Amino acid sequence: MRSRSFETLVAAGLVLIFTTAVLLLTGAPPLEAFSLLVRGSFGSVSKLARVLTVWVPLTLCACGLIYTFRIGLWNIGVEGQVILGAVGTTWALRAGAGHLPPGVLLALAMATGVLLGAGWSLAAGVLRTRGGVNEIFAGLGLNFVAQGVVLWLIFGPWKRPGVASMSGTVPFPPELWLPNFSWGRLSPVALGCAVGALVLTAWLLGRTRVGLFLRAVGGNPRAAHLLGLPPERYLLLAMVMAGGMAGLAGGIQVTAVYHRLIPAISSNYGYLALLVTMLAGFRLGPVAPIALFFAGLNVGSVQLPMALQLDSSLSGVIQGASVLAVLLAHGWGVHRARRQA
Amino acid sequence: MNEFSLVLLAASVVATAAPILLASLGETLTERAGLINLSLDGTILLAAMAAFAVAHDTGSVGLGFAAAAAVGGAVAALVGFAGVILGVSQVAVGFVLTLMCRDLAYFLGNPYSRIQGPQVPPLPVPGLAELPVLGPLLFRHNAVVYLSLLLVPALWWVLYRTKWGLEVRAVGEHPEAAYARGIAPRQVQMVCAVVGGALVGLAGAAYSLALKPGWGRPQGAEGIGWIALALVIFGGWHPVKVALGAVLFALLQVAGIPLQEAFPSVPAQVFQVAPFPLMIFTLLFMGLSQRESVERWAEGRPWAKRLVGAFRGAAPRALGRPMKGG
Numbered sequence: 001m002r003s004r005s006f007e008t009l010v011a012a013g014l015v016l017i018f019t020t021a022v023l024l025l026t027g028a029p030p031l032e033a034f035s036l037l038v039r040g041s042f043g044s045v046s047k048l049a050r051v052l053t054v055w056v057p058l059t060l061c062a063c064g065l066i067y068t069f070r071i072g073l074w075n076i077g078v079e080g081q082v083i084l085g086a087v088g089t090t091w092a093l094r095a096g097a098g099h100l101p102p103g104v105l106l107a108l109a110m111a112t113g114v115l116l117g118a119g120w121s122l123a124a125g126v127l128r129t130r131g132g133v134n135e136i137f138a139g140l141g142l143n144f145v146a147q148g149v150v151l152w153l154i155f156g157p158w159k160r161p162g163v164a165s166m167s168g169t170v171p172f173p174p175e176l177w178l179p180n181f182s183w184g185r186l187s188p189v190a191l192g193c194a195v196g197a198l199v200l201t202a203w204l205l206g207r208t209r210v211g212l213f214l215r216a217v218g219g220n221p222r223a224a225h226l227l228g229l230p231p232e233r234y235l236l237l238a239m240v241m242a243g244g245m246a247g248l249a250g251g252i253q254v255t256a257v258y259h260r261l262i263p264a265i266s267s268n269y270g271y272l273a274l275l276v277t278m279l280a281g282f283r284l285g286p287v288a289p290i291a292l293f294f295a296g297l298n299v300g301s302v303q304l305p306m307a308l309q310l311d312s313s314l315s316g317v318i319q320g321a322s323v324l325a326v327l328l329a330h331g332w333g334v335h336r337a338r339r340q341a
Numbered sequence: 342m343n344e345f346s347l348v349l350l351a352a353s354v355v356a357t358a359a360p361i362l363l364a365s366l367g368e369t370l371t372e373r374a375g376l377i378n379l380s381l382d383g384t385i386l387l388a389a390m391a392a393f394a395v396a397h398d399t400g401s402v403g404l405g406f407a408a409a410a411a412v413g414g415a416v417a418a419l420v421g422f423a424g425v426i427l428g429v430s431q432v433a434v435g436f437v438l439t440l441m442c443r444d445l446a447y448f449l450g451n452p453y454s455r456i457q458g459p460q461v462p463p464l465p466v467p468g469l470a471e472l473p474v475l476g477p478l479l480f481r482h483n484a485v486v487y488l489s490l491l492l493v494p495a496l497w498w499v500l501y502r503t504k505w506g507l508e509v510r511a512v513g514e515h516p517e518a519a520y521a522r523g524i525a526p527r528q529v530q531m532v533c534a535v536v537g538g539a540l541v542g543l544a545g546a547a548y549s550l551a552l553k554p555g556w557g558r559p560q561g562a563e564g565i566g567w568i569a570l571a572l573v574i575f576g577g578w579h580p581v582k583v584a585l586g587a588v589l590f591a592l593l594q595v596a597g598i599p600l601q602e603a604f605p606s607v608p609a610q611v612f613q614v615a616p617f618p619l620m621i622f623t624l625l626f627m628g629l630s631q632r633e634s635v636e637r638w639a640e641g642r643p644w645a646k647r648l649v650g651a652f653r654g655a656a657p658r659a660l661g662r663p664m665k666g667g
Contacts, residue, residue, distance in 0.1 A: 026449060074432060132628025133621065136379075136432070137571055141621040144564065148614035155606070271440060278433055311451040311558070313444040320441025327434055331427030 007333050011325035018321050019314075028310055036307055037315075041300035049184025052191060053257060054269075054295035057082065057249035059194040061273030062280070062287045063201045064245030067238040069282045070211065072218035077124045077139025079270030080146035081117040081243040085250025087150060088116030090169065090261040093176055093254070094158070102175040110251040117247015118240045120146065125239035129232045143270075151263055158261065168262035178256040187256035197245055201284055214238055246270060272298075272319065279323045294319055350595060352478050358591035359482075359489040360385075360547035360562070362584055364569035365576070366492050367540025369583050371417065372573055373500060374533035375513040375526075375659040378420045379435025381541055382566025383442030388412040388545030390450035393556040397458040405459070406485075406546045413542020414535045416442060421534035425527050428663045439566065446560075453556045461485055461551040485547045492540070496580040509533055513657030516664035526664045544569070564613070571620045575627065577654010590616060627654075 023030040041051050061078050068075035092109035100108070120142060127138040155164040178187040205211030213234055217224040221231040253265050276294055280286040294315075301315035364381055371378050378384075388409035396405030416438055424431035464487075466480040479490070500506040508529055511519040516526035548562040549555065568590060576583030597612045629635055630649045639645035 022445065022448065026452070074436075076436070127621065127625060131625040132631060133624045134574075137567075137574070137624055138621060140567055141571075141617040144614040144617035148611050148617075152611050155611075275437065275440065278437065309451075311448045313447040313558075316444030317441060317448055320437050320444060323437045324434070324441060327429050327437065328423055328427065331423055331429035335427045 004330075007329040008326065011322070011329040014325040014329070015318065015321045018325075019318050022317060023314075026310065028308055033304065033308060033310065033314070036303060037297060037300035039300075040303050041296035046184045047299065049181070049186040051292070051295045051299045052186050054298050055291050056190045056194040056252060056256075057267075057269045058273050058276055058291040058295055059288060060197050060245045060249040060252075061242075061270050062276040062291055063194075063197040063284070064242035065273055065277040066201055066205065066282070066284050066287070067214065067241040069277060070205070070214040070218055071235055071238045073125075073128075073235065073238060074136045075121070075124070075139060075239065075242050076136050076271075076274065077121060077142050078242060078246045078273060079266055079268070080139065080143035081121045081246035082250040082253070082266040082270045083143075083146040083150055084120040085113035085117035085247025086254045086261060086265040087113075087146075087153065087250070088247065089113035089251035089254045090153075090158070093172055097172070097176065106176060106178065106255060109255065110248065113251030113254070114244045114247045117250060118244040121239045121243020121246070122236060125236045129235055147263075150261065150265060154261060154263060166263055168258065168260045171260045172255075176255070177259050178252070180256075187252070190252045190256045193248055193252060197248075198284070198288060205284065210237075275319055275323050279326055348474055348477050352481070354588065354591045354595050355478065355490070356482055356486055356552065357594050358588045359486045360544035360552060361565065361569060361572070361587040361591055362489040362492060363485075363547060364541045364544035364566065365572040365583050365587050366489075366496050366580055367413075367537040367544070368569055368573050369537075369576070369578060369580055370496060370500075370509070370540070371533050371537030372660060373513045373578060373657055374509045374530045375516060375657050375662065376421060376424055376530050376534050377431045377435060377661045378417050378534060378538060378541070379432055379570065380416055380420055380438035380442060380566075381569050382564065383439035383446070384413050384416045384538065384541050385545040385548070385562050385566045386446040386560060387416065387442040388542035389549035389560055389562055390446040390453070390545075390556055392546035393458055393549040394450065394453050396550055397453060397456070400459060402459050402461055402550055405550055406543060409542040409546035410539040411542070413545065414539040417534040417538020417541070418531070420538075421531045425530045425534070425663055431661050431663075443563075447558045450556050450558075455555065455557050458555060459550070460554045483551055485543070485551055488543070489547070493580060493584040500580060510657070513659055516659050517666070520664065541566075541569075564617075568616060568620065571624065574654075574656075575620075575623055577627075578656060579654055582654065593619070 020030045023033055041047060061082065065075055065078060089109045089112060092112040093105065096105040096108065099105075124135055124138040124142055127133040128135045131138075154166075154168055158169045160167075160170050178189045180187055205214070213224070213229055214237075216227070217229055217231045217234045224234075225231055249269065250266065253267070254261060258265065272294060273291075276287060276291050279290050297315040297318055301312045304310040304312050304314055364385060368378060368381060391412045392405040392409035395408040396402050399405075420431065420434050420438060423429040423434040461483040463481065464484050466487075469480040470476045472480065498506075500510065508519065508524045511522070512524060512526045512529045516530075519526050519529075544565075545562065548565075549560065553561040569587075572583055572586040572590065575586040593616055597615060601612050635649065639649045
């Protein structure tokens with residue numbers, strides 16, 4: 001009997017062999033590179049804080065994607081939903097600065113981010129339900145549009161006095177930053193948001209009927225419709241949940257990490273969260289540890305260019321190879337079981 | 342604008358369209374057999390990097406193109422193996438590969454960043470190149486452009502005028518029925534995946550060795566793979582309509598350059614995203630034209646009926662679904 005853990009072991013072996021081969025191909029010392037990845041991510045408390053700072057948006061996006069995957073949607077638009085969340089939060093902070101107490105303004109700004117992220121996601125959802133546009137292409141197109149919007153804002157209406165630049169908008173005053181822990185550059189509020197999203201998703205999908213309905217609609221829309229479940233409404237609900245959580249991640253990037261809007265505000269975390277969710281087998285349970293693993297790779301690879309003259313995209317290679325290996329190993333297991341049956 | 346510069350502009354549209362034609366027609370072949378290769382965007386980049394690196398190290402542009410085709414074929418074979426043989430979700434495998442191939446290209450291509458390398462030489466067709474208007478428009482390009490132009494009728498002929506093309510379409514519509522008629526669906530799908538993928542790979546080489554020579558992060562071909570995937574839908578999985586879409590898109594890209602000069606304060610990246618809202622609108626228009634209410638409305642209006650008809654194109658019925666049993 002082949003178990004899931006055997007498949008995981010095979011997959012891990014494949015990833016290790018593949019990554020070592022890639023490193024040898026460029027003439028880089030594999031052991032040195034691997035040790036750098038580990039030391040650069042979990043080697044000290046301050047580095048761990050940076051890993052968790054990446055873990056927060058990854059976890060938020062991955063939680064949201066659980067809803068859309070459960071109903072059978074490929075919400076590739078999650079990247080743009082993060083961007084729009086960041087835009088919404090920045091807009092609210094700019095509009096309210098000086099008029100409202102900082103605490104109230106921060107809360108309102110985050111809420112604006114959630115709304116805009118959800119709205120951007122809803123657009124892709126409506127394009128799918130009413131316009132017959134595949135959500136992959138709707139979402140992807142909207143991602144590129146969102147990126148254009150950010151660049152236009154940074155170089156146009158929100159440009160720094162004097163020169164507009166790729167470094168982003170004028171930083172907000174420190175009272176509009178989410179506070180950090182005393183031991184590292186990590187915001188307890190951001191961490192709380194991610195943990196909250198995990199708990200909320202576990203409760204909604206595990207303890208209420210929402211999870212069951214989403215699965216029913218995703219599995220057979222017609223049957224669900226006959227049972228009195230409106231498929232369109234559940235489809236849009238899943239999109240709104242995913243977009244809202246992605247929007248919150250974008251708001252956190254603005255208020256807790258960069259303290260301004262920058263062109264690369266989403267840092268590819270949306271696409272990466274899709275990989276996290278796939279590696280988690282579309283289940284919520286493994287999302288948190290896998291997001292931590294991915295965040296560690298991202299932070300650990302930052303010093304590769306300096307130390308070994310390697311491109312930092314090595315982290316992406318390992319992340320992609322991991323998902324691919326698990327998909328193949330699992331597929332192989334199912335294939336063999338089918339042939340023996 | 343005088344006639345001469347108009348011809349030059351049209352010629353640059355033909356050149357710009359070459360990689361888009363290669364990629365979208367390659368994907369058309371793959372999807373006609375019922376397999377979705379979603380990895381195009383990453384494959385094009387990885388193939389572009391491989392082509393440039395091989396051409397740089399060996400000094401042979403031909404070997405560069407061969408490497409690109411091999412990379413494209415190999416990635417597609419992986420999608421085919423996972424999707425057709427193992428029955429893993431084709432969308433999942435393709436999406437992972439598109440991200441991974443991009444990162445792999447950046448990682449492996451790092452030493453080749455921003456260095457000089459060989460390029461495809463222009464190859465005017467003797468005699469034909471001297472024709473007025475048609476000469477500069479069609480016959481003063483390089484070999485890749487000729488290949489992309491010839492591919493349009495070639496793919497149409499293969500799909501609609503050969504026995505093998507009929508088998509490909511049969512497999513894409515109903516693999517089990519094709520199997521019952523003595524066709525080996527998985528074999529046909531694998532061949533279509535690898536050939537289609539090799540064409541996608543050539544698109545990558547067409548960037549790094551011809552249209553946007555060189556390698557870097559970013560290369561400049563980012564996003565094209567997604568456009569090519571959307572063009573297949575736009576063209577209703579018909580090679581000639583897909584090719585028309587590719588040329589239209591190239592026209593937009595070329596037209597964007599003077600527009601950019603007219604508005605120097607707007608960053609170039611804003612113009613680069615312009616095709617994507619257009620992609621959504623065309624897909625929306627196509628989606629709406631499939632609706633019964635729209636069809637009924639168009640019934641009494643000949644022009645509307647023709648327009649809706651032109652946009653109609655059904656996906657191969659078994660697209661993305663692996664064959665059961667067998």
